[in-house]
Amino acid sequence: MPSRRTHKKISKIITGExxxxxxxxxxxxxxxxxxxxxxxxxxxxxxxxxxxxxxGYKGLVSAExxxxxxxxxxxxxxxxxxxxxxxxEKLISRKN
Numbered sequence: 194m195p196s197r198r199t200h201k202k203i204s205k206i207i208t209g210e211x212x213x214x215x216x217x218x219x220x221x222x223x224x225x226x227x228x229x230x231x232x233x234x235x236x237x238x239x240x241x242x243x244x245x246x247x248x249g250y251k252g253l254v255s256a257e258x259x260x261x262x263x264x265x266x267x268x269x270x271x272x273x274x275x276x277x278x279x280x281x282e283k284l285i286s287r288k289n
Contacts (some may be wrong), residue, residue: 194228195266199286203262204255212255215244219259231267235260 197220201211219240222230234240237260244256269278 195262195282196286199282200255200259200262202285203258204251207258208251208254210248210251210255212244212248212252214247215252215255216259218243218247219256231263235263 197213197216200216201213204210204212204216219234220230222233226233234243237257240256240260241253244252244254246252248255266278266282269275
């Protein structure tokens with residue numbers, strides 16, 4: 194599962210801002226549901242509305258990237274592609 198740091202760095206690359214509030218709200222249910230949190234607020238419409246209301250159009254773009262990254266990591270979580278995806282996540286989420 195991508196960390197919030199990963200989501201924030203991807204947002205920074207795409208929009209120029211971290212959009213932390215957007216990512217924090219989208220992943221809020223993780224506190225209560227663990228991995229099952231993706232059943233809530235992780236569809237393009239809900240996430241887009243959250244991002245737009247929280248941080249404007251940059252939040253909207255960040256929210257949509259959040260959903261895409263989560264789905265890619267989930268879909269490619271095994272095999273050789275999974276190793277590559279996890280490697281990319283480590284590179285992105287490094288403290289720099």
